[in-house]
Amino acid sequence: MRKVYHRIIQIAGNVITVEADNVGYNDLAEVSGSRGSSLAQVIRLQDNKVSLQVFAGSRGISTNDQVRFLGHRMQVSTSENLLGRIFNGRGVPRDGRPAVNEDLVETGGPSVNPAKRIIPRNMIRTGIPMIDVFNTLVESQKLPIFSVAGEPYNRLLARIALQAEVDVIVLGGMGLKYDDYLFFRNTLDEQGALAHSVMFVHTAADPTVECLLVPDMALAVAETYALQDKRVLVLLSDMTNFADALKEIAITMEQIPSNRGYPGDLYSQLAARYEKAVDFEGSGSITILAVTTMPGDDVTHPVPDNTGYITEGQFYLKNQRIEPFGSLSRLKQLVNSKTRDDHRIIMDTMIRLYADYRETIEKQSMGFSMSEWDHKLLKYGEKFESDLMDLSVNIPLEEALDRGWQILADCIDPAESGIKTDLIKEFWPKTEEKDTADK
């Protein structure tokens, strides 16, 4: 029988303070009173004063509410029965079916020993040329989609999830619009993917603190499945909401903010989640795809900025396209040598020429006369945008590479491509096609 405390001595923001003994740091407690009950977590101990963040928020908490410490930290079930289920930010079912309480594990477990990690080696095919060709997604990679509000980032996330060959999808929704939650649920359901998915969804209307729990729960479940030899894809949307929730708690706790109000440990907090992406030798893997919305399309905002330093690249979604310049997959070098011999050449050459195309566009918009080369670039850039960059293009990698060569051959001469001579001999599409095209 655990002791119940009745004296709450401070309520500020979503943090309450009680006087209690023998309480472990980060332990959970149940706060209950006439207006309902909520879980809370210990976030500071000072002598006999215990500060707790209340998951459901502090509204309606009275100074004589009961606080009962549970003697354990946040736990989540990792049973097989989770598949096909939907939970809220506290792990309570959202789908009206019974709660799952088997195989509980504590969330936020220790990090993987770097010496036990292995070099990622498997490409994840998505059918999107801007990913497959130019910024290949790799199993066990952690990648955010940087985007401004209004871009179809959740659609992109869902599309990648459905086309990727994985065993389990774990979705962590943070501050999701209710519509977006329904979109994910319906899309996964329609495509028959719900049966191998688990969803933890915190919607925008739910208490803020619950948002903080979502990534840890999603990742704890993913980790357990990965250790059972499953390839798990974790989708997190939107990590900016998670960071904002961190900010809210930090300010309440009177921590000195570092940059735009965010706490100094934002980097470590984000890293603790993203670093859960791993390929377990001899077992499964966790790949993390997250959405990070950028307030004001500003990549130097603390959230995308810190994220960029943690993740292995980013997809930069802008004007309904995956931008070739802001986007990067740091792990692509590990897999794109094994796909097709011309993969890297197409990747490098096309992007370099596209950069030149952008410069030409600038020149053109300023009214300068266009040289012969400029005209070639303009033709090239437009073809690239419509035939490969458009998000509606859905073709396998090999077809995308062939298409890349064709675009090059249609627009420029081999010598202008900057490709090594022997490679041109090997891969450049045969000239008779080009000659007829010219005439």
Place this chain on the structure above:
Amino acid sequence: MQEDTNTGRVVGVNGNMITVEFDTQVTQNEVAYALVEEERLKCEVIRVRGRRADLQVFENTAGLKVGNSVEFTDELLSVELGPGLLTRVFDGLQNPLNLLAEKTGFFLKRGVYLPSLDYDKEWEFTPLLKPKQKVMAGDWLGHVPEGIFKHYIMAPFDLRGDWELVSIESAGKFKLADVIAVIRNNKGEKRKITMVQNWPVKNPINAYKEKLLPTEPLITKQRIIDTFFPVAIGGTFCTPGPFGAGKTVLQHALSQYTEADVVIIAACGERAGEVVEILREFPHLEDPRTGRTLIDRSIIICNTSSMPVAAREASVYTAVTLAEYYRQMGLNSLLLADSTSRWAQALREVSGRLEEIPGEEAFPAYLESLIAGFYERAGLVRLNNKEIGSVTIGGAVSPAGGNFEEPVTQATLKVVGSFLGLSRERSDARRFPAIHPLESWSHYSGIVDTAQVDIARKVLRQGNEINQMMKVVGEEGTNISDFITYLKSEFIDYVYLQQNTFDQIDGASDKERQQYVYTKVVSVLETTFDFEDKDKARRYFLELRQVFVDWNYAAMDSDEFKRLEAAIDEKIKESRHA
């Protein structure tokens, strides 16, 4: 008197900081252990106020309770120095990660600490001194073979005053903890010496005669560095850059190709995946200098971003102490710290929890002096026995938002000798390494004569100006000679500044090759060309660039190299002004 009873109790927990009420006495920066259930969590004293001390915990603090006991050790945070450090992978507190993995599996279990060195292994010891000889701190008493080196067993670095050797073991096999020598000072105090010694990481090892001015370039085999922004043996450099600008790829290239004897890689608060590439690849990559593998000359300190923050702060000190230790053997060590910004952030987190008055961007006010103190541990030194050793430090900096005005970058720029600024603009254009040729600088002298380098610098600067101007007045408003200068600046960028790190030949260009190729580049820059119009000029330079790039990919002693060189010469003649 109270050594064994030096204990305390936890009275507060806030993140990775605990407040402890102590019974007798504490020492600033001493190591303590907080006991939670079965686990012992390592901590360090960072502030004392009255009967209470604030300790940073090198582990996750979940489950700690008010009233848990704390044991103080009266020892500063130290590392073990001795044979067998090379090839090892440690965390920030010098725990061997491979052995931890054998013990605890996939995950790092908190509170598990293992010896850093192998105390069971026997080493073939050869003495160098004889009894009665004078001994000073850092003197070489004997040596054991460690991989490619003679690993010198040295007199303790903390020796003060006059000591002489009483006895020393003759050649034979010994374990690390075996006493191999005994020394005595003029007061008659005796000290036993083993092959291993401890050293507090935050104190520089200063058992040498004098510091020298670093002058000789450290060959990195990166053209833009060695030719344009050289790094000196015993010097310091920094590579700040926004994410995605290629800091890590550059650090990898440096760790592989730099001509240093010992390379220490400190992965400080960065991605675990990056270290894994080193961990898994170095044992298989050949070190061209020795013919052995790269791991044989490397030590990896790995405290990645999800590992405890306080240990991250310790990791850079652990790394630099190891670098100094090998310097004491007359070797050139290179420390690559990626990233010093994460270290600074760790300082910021601790400072915030201590509720210190913050400086700029909430970094502590003492940030600059700590950064300066760290880089000052680099240097070229003459040891007591006249041998020369060095520590070169290269720090990656990850400025928030890619803005070099932020405190960590600025504090670093004040103390380093070479600044290799990586630019987003160049990395977006896939011009790697993305070191900015106009904004970077170096105080050291490189492998090519300054006057020669200035020729290229001038073309690059002019080319940039012309390019800027062309954006305003257009190509048609630019005269052909300016246009050719612009094409020349693009030419040098493509064929010399850019380097494909993933290509075996182009990725590593040694000193001779750089000097040879650079002369050829300059000959192009100094040639006056005649072209009918700009399109012809552009086409010519594209073609010339093509041959030159092919040349860069050819091995220097190959026929292909000679053939392409002839083709280049031919090409130059083709449009040269008569």
